[in-house]
Amino acid sequence: MATTEEVKKLSTLARIRVDEADLEKFTSEFDAILAYVGQLEKLDLPQGREGEKPALRNVIRADGVPHEAEAFTKILAEQFPQREGDALSVKQIIIHD
């Protein structure tokens, strides 16, 4: 059973606000979904025979230079909500007295 407190905590973790008015509705929908996926607890995995993993896994490439420096700087900087020149500006998080 999910509680409104749990949903509140999850929303804090996920950086999403759920309004008090929506909290009950969200929690009851959440409960129904969890009851459904909770079926998995009843699944007895076959013993003795392993399941099968995909044939291609954990591909790693050598470090390298993917493209020349600044090739995408201008075009990416155009998307920044706030900028100073080509630099992305964000709120100051450390205050110096």
Next chain:
Amino acid sequence: MVVKKPNELTIGEAARALRARELTVRELWDACAAVAHAKNPELNAFLEIFDADEPAIAVAQARIDAEGESAPLLCGIPLAVKDNILIEGHIASAASKMLENYRATYDATVIKKLKAQNALFLGRTNMDEFAMGSSTEHSAFGPSRNPHDTSRVPGGSSGGSAAAVAAHLCIAALGTDTGGSIRQPAALTGLAGLKSTYGAVSRSGAIALGSSLDQIGPLAKTVEDARILYEAIRGEDPLDSTTIPDGLYPAHKVGKNLRIGVPRHLLGGSVDAGVRSAFEATLAALEKDGHTLIDVELPTSDYALAAYYVIMPAEASANLARLDGIRYGHAPRGATLLDDYILSRTEGFGEETRRRILLGTFVLSSGYIDAYYRKADAARSVLRREYNDAFEVCDVIAFPTTLSPAFRFGEKGDPLALYLEDIFTVTANLTGMPAISVPMGTVERDGKQLPVGIHFTAPHQAEETLFIIGESVEKTRDN
């Protein structure tokens, strides 16, 4: 003889007409664009219809003139592209307020491949926000409508692409499929839709939902068209390390007549009677055509949807964590940096997206990860094994693509009812196996004939087997 209008042609027919000089690239573009502009206010299939790209049209025509028969089949063909696939310079919003003004800074690999063939892009199509849904009702920009009955959904999440192709607003389209988002709308609008083997098509430039499940693929008027588009976009890509080389999995050799596995234990009470009888009639016709029907057992399938609704939200919550209003996307500002994140995500994401992010956060949280995520991942391995065991005795596995024909807007109001829409399609994403939906006739509702689809799954990298059986279904339907 009924002569088709240019926008009603298939890729194969349009390519032949362009080569035979019966049609110019410009005429084909204009025919599609005119119908798209006329019908889009009703269907809401496109979020944006692009202006004609004159240089691209001229280059395509010149290539057909110069190369004739050897020009690529997609040269000069107007295609629609789902709004979560990046086309450089165009908005790619994934039908979300979060990315409403995001302009793609590069081409997805599939778009690069289509541009190399001089295909044309007519517009970007509507979808459920971040591909989360089975009806397009979760688009931030209003739902698309099913051309067969506009009071009903076209399916989703690639519902805009499906509506655009089914109503002949374009020749074919690209969608993405995480749990059935190509195959289910294809079934509900009378199209062929393919989800290829995981890794067959590069995901570079597709806005991620569930990275271990997502594939880009075609929605097309015929199986031949689906094959043409698939062949154009497939292949290994250094920008997506999960793409696979040819021959990675053992080859399954098949002849003209296939062994069709039917898991009858899955076709119980919840399948609509009309869908069931269309399915049985199609199987009977395939048997008459020389194919063999074999009963197969896939016991863990009963848990597939539960496993999917653990794995997909888990991956979605991780993928969507990057959208925080700092570097791009919806970016309101509050008093603190934390407020900036919370405001951006709360305002930017729609209700279903927020629900799935919270669900994903829950199943990955300490104390629950063993009960949910690890169990779901184990179920996934068992499903893969069960399907491979079944493919020892059959070449494809068949069931209906959906439980019922297209439903009415609002009919599946509670989230779980909508999730159940994916019950037959999610397994192919969990196992990474290729699957296709092909039209298998219609079911009548309120005096309207609504299309339904038959679904086939094949072993890894056996897309060719799906095209063979899909064309067989088309042949039996035409006779």
